[in-house]
Amino acid sequence: ETGVTQSPTHLIKTRGQQVTLRCSSQSGHNTVSWYQQALGQGPQFIFQYYREEENGRGNFPPRFSGLQFPNYSSELNVNALELDDSALYLCASSSPTSGRRADTQYFGPGTRLTVL
Amino acid sequence: EDQVTQSPEALRLQEGESSSLNCSYTVSGLRGLFWYRQDPGKGPEFLFTLYSAGEEKEKERLKATLTKKESFLHITAPKPEDSATYLCAVPRDAGNNRKLIWGLGTSLAVNP
Numbered sequence: 001e002t003g004v005t006q007s008p009t010h011l012i013k014t015r016g017q018q019v020t021l022r023c024s025s026q027s028g029h030n031t032v033s034w035y036q037q038a039l040g041q042g043p044q045f046i047f048q049y050y051r052e053e054e055n056g057r058g059n060f061p062p063r064f065s066g067l068q069f070p071n072y073s074s075e076l077n078v079n080a081l082e083l084d085d086s087a088l089y090l091c092a093s094s095s096p097t098s099g100r101r102a103d104t105q106y107f108g109p110g111t112r113l114t115v116l
Numbered sequence: 117e118d119q120v121t122q123s124p125e126a127l128r129l130q131e132g133e134s135s136s137l138n139c140s141y142t143v144s145g146l147r148g149l150f151w152y153r154q155d156p157g158k159g160p161e162f163l164f165t166l167y168s169a170g171e172e173k174e175k176e177r178l179k180a181t182l183t184k185k186e187s188f189l190h191i192t193a194p195k196p197e198d199s200a201t202y203l204c205a206v207p208r209d210a211g212n213n214r215k216l217i218w219g220l221g222t223s224l225a226v227n228p
Contacts, residue, residue: 004159033215042120042203042218043160056215090159101167102148102207105216107159 002027004093004108012114013081021076021111023091031055032074033105034066035090043090049074050096078113086115118143118208122219129226132193137222139204140186149187151180152203154221160203163189194226 005024013019025032031050035043045058049068063079072093078085089112092105119142129135141149148167152160164173166182173180177198179190189202201223205216 006159035216040220042205042220043216044218045215048215058215088157088159100145100147102150104148104150104162104165106162107152110157110159112157 004091004106006089006091006108006111008111009109010112010114012116014116015081015083017081017115018077018079019081019113021078021089021091021113023074023076023093023108025072025074025091025093026106029093029095029106030072031094031096031103032068032072033092033094034074034076035092036060036085037088037090037110039087046076081115083115086113088112118206118217120204120206120217120219122202122204122222124222125220126223127225129191129194129224131195131226131228134190134192134194136191137189137202137224138186139189139219141204141206143206143208143217145209146184147207147209149182150205150216151187151189152205154201154203156201163202191224194224196226196228199224199226 033048034046037043047057048055052068065077068074088110092107094103094105097103123138151163154160164180169184201221203221205218
């Protein structure tokens with residue numbers, strides 16, 4: 001079973017540029033969630049995709065956008081990069097459970113984005 | 117307001133010295149509580165999911181327990197390789213979306 005993979009591992013951009021981060025979900029998972037984690041903080045929810053549709057969004061501006069493809073892989077796009085966007089970006093995949101129980105999310109290794 | 121609080125922020129143990137980490141939450145209608153381990157610069161590694169008060173799960177030197185207001189991660193006879201940040205998270209429903217709310221983590225250092 002292949003786990004969650006993310007690319008690239010590290011990325012350096014300058015303010016105002018645009019970036020695309022990629023994520024391949026774990027086999028059998030149709031839901032992908034993206035998180036931003038600043039140093040010393042817990043992850044902050046950006047948005048979630050379920051079967052190619054956005055399924056909820058956190059408190060992030062519209063310049064953070066995403067896509068999910070038919071194979072359930074996903075992209076996170078960030079336009080007009082700001083210095084504060086420097087963080088570890090995490091992708092997690094899951095498969096919805098029935099009933100009230102929340103599904104377990106499995107994380108990739110992350111992409112470290114540095115904005116100069 | 118839905119909140120997850122972890123304590124202590126940092127913990128330093130000697131190898132073999134057992135201890136417990138705490139995660140308290142205020143989310144109503146708990147639908148699960150998750151524990152993860154995170155090494156510096158890496159993604160969180162899943163450890164446990166707990167769903168009901170009274171539930172316990174074990175894995176090697178780790179044991180997670182859950183009450184109606186908090187969860188404990190007990191570490192028995194830790195080794196230096198257990199050094200990491202331990203994060204807990206709970207889901208909060210917003211429509212069809214179950215986003216995770218995270219604590220700030222406990223940074224554990226185990227000295228040989």
